[in-house]
Each structure stands twice: as structure tokens, then as C-alpha cells.
Amino acid sequence: MSNDVVIVVFSSDRAAEGLAGAGERLASAMGGRVFEIAIDPAEYQIEECLTALTETCRELNPRAILLSNDTYSQEIAPRLAHRLGGSAVGDGVAITAELRVTRQVYGGKAQAVIQLKRTPAVVWLRARSFAPASGGQAPSPVRTGGAPVLHAQTRIVERRRETQGEARLEDARVIVSGGRGIGGPEGFSGELQPLARLLGAQMAASRAACDAGWVPLTWQVGQTGKKVAPDLYLAIGITGASQHMAGISEAKQIAAINIDRDAPIFKHCRFGIVEDYRKVVPLLRQKLSAIQR
Ligand SMILES: Cc1cc2nc3c(=O)[nH]c(=O)nc-3n(C[C@H](O)[C@H](O)[C@H](O)COP(=O)(O)OP(=O)(O)OC[C@H]3O[C@@H](n4cnc5c(N)ncnc54)[C@H](O)[C@@H]3O)c2cc1C
Structure with missing residues (x-):
């Protein structure tokens, strides 16, 4: 995969420390840069995040967009791929520079390798299924700002926290x-x-x-x-x-x-x-x- 890596983080003043910090560490490790979108992740709304991500990706024009495996990514990935005219695959456990994604099928009894032919390839990957990248090429990542364009037609009216203070x-x-x-x-x-x-x-x-x-x-x-x-x-x-x-x-x-x-x-x-x-x-x-x- 090319070294032109951009780590996109949703960040607000409230959440800035943790998220932007994590983004910068990741960017350092991968020799990339951080692109911040000014949305408080604690106030996640699918349409706002999707619109902001779509605009950002149109600007950055990436070949592949990688997301982690949480419920947010699962609802965002296919919609983002559709809006960008790309392709999407979920639950990957490996991805190559040629955009071949490996995923488990039949309850993990077999593996399917899927070749994504349309870019950008939007892929959400299973956490901890491969070792973290090591070594970095650009120790001082450049931070760029990004502002969301909001066209939300739905909104979350209530949030209930099921578990508190636990890691994912x-x-x-x-x-x-x-x-x-x-x-x-x-x-x-x-x-x-x-x-x-x-x-x-x-x-x-x-x-x-x-x-x-x-x-x-x-x-x-x-x-x-x-x-x-x-x-x-x-x-x-x-x-x-x-x-x-x-x-x-x-x-x-x-x-x-x-x-x-x-x-x-x-x-x-x-x-x-x-x-x-x-x-x-x-x-x-x-x-x-x-x-x-
Ligand atoms: C479309 C679909 C999707 C599904 N998705 C999921 C999913 O995401 N996750 C999931 O888990 N299931 C899923 N299921 C359900 C799945 O098929 C099983 O029914 C379910 O996993 C069974 O759960 P269980 O093993 O806890 O219960 P059971 O099958 O009832 O097994 C209980 C086990 O406990 C043992 N046991 C009983 N008492 C004791 C004791 N005192 N000490 C030690 N062992 C004891 C028994 O020997 C038995 O093996 C899905 C089913 C369908 C059709």
C-alpha cells in the first residue's frame, strides 16, 4: 500500500486530546498525517459523520478507506462506498496493496479472498486480527483541519449507555x-x-x-x-x-x-x-x- 496515509479523526475540543493524540501516534507509526473533522464523536450522528467523511474523501481522493470493526463503521462503510462510487467489504482479517481482502466465511471454517475492483475500496477490518504496523517514516505528522458539511435529516433523540468505563x-x-x-x-x-x-x-x-x-x-x-x-x-x-x-x-x-x-x-x-x-x-x-x- 502507498505510504501516503491519512488518519481521519473526528475530534472536538472536548475529545481532542485522546483522539487527535491517538491519530498522531498512528500517523507517526505509518508515516502519514492526521486530518481532523470537527465533530464531537460523543455526539455521533450517522448522517453528519457520513456527509463529513464523504466530503473529506472526495478531497483526499484515497484508493482505500479502512475502518475499524465497530457498529459505527458497519453502518458507515457501505453508504460511504455508494456515495463515492467505490466498493465495500466488511469484516476483513487481511488486506493487500492490490486491494485483496481476506474474510472468514462459513463461521470461520473457510476463508474468502475478495478482489475489490472499484476504488475507493471501503473496508472495515476486524480488530486485533493482524499485528500493528511497525516503524515510521515521518515522525512529525502534519495536521490538517476539516469542517463538516451538515445535511442531517435524522437525529438521535436519546442515548443509553449499556456498559461504563470498559474497553471495547x-x-x-x-x-x-x-x-x-x-x-x-x-x-x-x-x-x-x-x-x-x-x-x-x-x-x-x-x-x-x-x-x-x-x-x-x-x-x-x-x-x-x-x-x-x-x-x-x-x-x-x-x-x-x-x-x-x-x-x-x-x-x-x-x-x-x-x-x-x-x-x-x-x-x-x-x-x-x-x-x-x-x-x-x-x-x-x-x-x-x-x-x-
Ligand atoms: C441466524 C442466526 C444467528 C445467530 N447468531 C448468533 C450469535 O451471533 N452468537 C451466538 O452465540 N449465537 C447465535 N445464534 C444462536 C446459536 O445458533 C446458538 O443457539 C447459541 O449460540 C447457543 O447458545 P449457548 O451455547 O449459550 O446455549 P446452548 O446451546 O443451550 O448451550 C449451553 C451449553 O452449556 C452447557 N452447560 C449446561 N450447564 C452447564 C454447567 N453447569 N456447567 C458447564 N456447562 C454447562 C451445555 O452442555 C451446553 O453445551 C444464531 C442463530 C441463528 C439462527
């Missing part, structure tokens, strides 16, 4: 995930969350546990949930249906606790324990607490 699940290095086998919300709060705290892990869940209302919907991992790529994914009381596995195909290690030795999850595990989680998790917590003391 997609960026987590360790994930403790529970399924229907946990039996209820108290299993999550009383057993799994204390374990996650000891491991410095993020919490996640299967769709069955989310649909039952035991945990927030934002915890769902899988085909219709989040795609994660942690170093360790600990699946507890999760059967390992293909739709769940589609969300963890990039996990470096999967471990499971399940009472059913024939549960499909064990086929994907390096480590597995066939036992009731209510017996295993307290023991794990004891051991971890002893190590940390």
Missing part, C-alpha cells in the same frame, strides 16, 4: 464468555465477573444468554454479534454453535468449561474442562487469587 470487546486480550449453561444472571455476576476481574478480562456472552436478558445485548459475540480476536477466549457453558464460533475464529486460544464432553466447542479448544462450571470457576478463582497475592 473487540480490543480485549482476554475474554470470559458465558452461555445458557450459566443458568441465569446471578451466575454471571457471582461467578464469571469475579473471575474476569482476576484475569483482567472483558465479559462476553452467547446469543442465548443475551436473548434471555441475563446480560446486556452489547456482550453478544458471534455471527450477529461482535467479532473478537483475543489472545484467550474462555467459553463457559457455551455449546459452540457455528454462529457463535463465527465471532471468535480469530481468537488465538480458546478454552472451554462444559458439562457435555461432546459439546462442539471442544473441537476448537486447546484446553477444555468437562465439568460443572460451578465447581471449576471457584477453584480457578482461588488459584488465581493465590498467585496474585
Whole structure:
């Protein structure tokens, strides 16, 4: 890929420090520059962001536009590609300079390589599915300003925060995930969350546990949930249906606790324990607490 890299960040006075700072670090590492769009990311509105991004991309005329894998990118990517007359592909795990994007298909059982022929290629990529770029060529990135053109026809009237103060699940290095086998919300709060705290892990869940209302919907991992790529994914009381596995195909290690030795999850595990989680998790917590003391 060409070295002419532009990191576009939404930034306001309120959010400037964190975002512009992150943009500059990234730009330094990649030898690029930062382009700021004056929109407060905390006040995200799809139409405003899309319009501003479209204008910015028309000005910059990039060959490829890369987005991260959050829900915002998922709603922006195809619309941006359409407005710019380009092409779009989602959930990539690798991309080459020739605009070939690799993505998982059939729940991670196979990989498809998609050649994007129309530019700009708008691609959202799965976080942590490849190593960060190393080395930089331009240690002092140039900062350019950009003002949005706003034509919003819709607006968000209410925002509800589901989780507070937690990092994004997609960026987590360790994930403790529970399924229907946990039996209820108290299993999550009383057993799994204390374990996650000891491991410095993020919490996640299967769709069955989310649909039952035991945990927030934002915890769902899988085909219709989040795609994660942690170093360790600990699946507890999760059967390992293909739709769940589609969300963890990039996990470096999967471990499971399940009472059913024939549960499909064990086929994907390096480590597995066939036992009731209510017996295993307290023991794990004891051991971890002893190590940390
Ligand atoms: C179109 C579509 C999209 C879907 N998208 C998703 C998705 O994004 N994510 C997702 O997760 N699912 C998704 N599903 C649902 C998926 O097919 C499964 O139904 C779901 O993943 C099952 O969740 P589960 O493993 O928690 O529950 P179950 O299948 O009920 O499994 C529970 C497991 O817990 C074990 N268990 C029970 N008690 C204990 C105990 N005390 N200790 C230890 N283990 C115990 C059991 O042996 C069993 O293996 C989707 C389905 C469809 C049709």
C-alpha cells in the first residue's frame, strides 16, 4: 500500500486530546498525517459523520478507506462506498496493496479472498486480527483541519449507555464468555465477573444468554454479534454453535468449561474442562487469587 496515509479523526475540543493524540501516534507509526473533522464523536450522528467523511474523501481522493470493526463503521462503510462510487467489504482479517481482502466465511471454517475492483475500496477490518504496523517514516505528522458539511435529516433523540468505563470487546486480550449453561444472571455476576476481574478480562456472552436478558445485548459475540480476536477466549457453558464460533475464529486460544464432553466447542479448544462450571470457576478463582497475592 502507498505510504501516503491519512488518519481521519473526528475530534472536538472536548475529545481532542485522546483522539487527535491517538491519530498522531498512528500517523507517526505509518508515516502519514492526521486530518481532523470537527465533530464531537460523543455526539455521533450517522448522517453528519457520513456527509463529513464523504466530503473529506472526495478531497483526499484515497484508493482505500479502512475502518475499524465497530457498529459505527458497519453502518458507515457501505453508504460511504455508494456515495463515492467505490466498493465495500466488511469484516476483513487481511488486506493487500492490490486491494485483496481476506474474510472468514462459513463461521470461520473457510476463508474468502475478495478482489475489490472499484476504488475507493471501503473496508472495515476486524480488530486485533493482524499485528500493528511497525516503524515510521515521518515522525512529525502534519495536521490538517476539516469542517463538516451538515445535511442531517435524522437525529438521535436519546442515548443509553449499556456498559461504563470498559474497553471495547473487540480490543480485549482476554475474554470470559458465558452461555445458557450459566443458568441465569446471578451466575454471571457471582461467578464469571469475579473471575474476569482476576484475569483482567472483558465479559462476553452467547446469543442465548443475551436473548434471555441475563446480560446486556452489547456482550453478544458471534455471527450477529461482535467479532473478537483475543489472545484467550474462555467459553463457559457455551455449546459452540457455528454462529457463535463465527465471532471468535480469530481468537488465538480458546478454552472451554462444559458439562457435555461432546459439546462442539471442544473441537476448537486447546484446553477444555468437562465439568460443572460451578465447581471449576471457584477453584480457578482461588488459584488465581493465590498467585496474585
Ligand atoms: C441466524 C442466526 C444467528 C445467530 N447468531 C448468533 C450469535 O451471533 N452468537 C451466538 O452465540 N449465537 C447465535 N445464534 C444462536 C446459536 O445458533 C446458538 O443457539 C447459541 O449460540 C447457543 O447458545 P449457548 O451455547 O449459550 O446455549 P446452548 O446451546 O443451550 O448451550 C449451553 C451449553 O452449556 C452447557 N452447560 C449446561 N450447564 C452447564 C454447567 N453447569 N456447567 C458447564 N456447562 C454447562 C451445555 O452442555 C451446553 O453445551 C444464531 C442463530 C441463528 C439462527
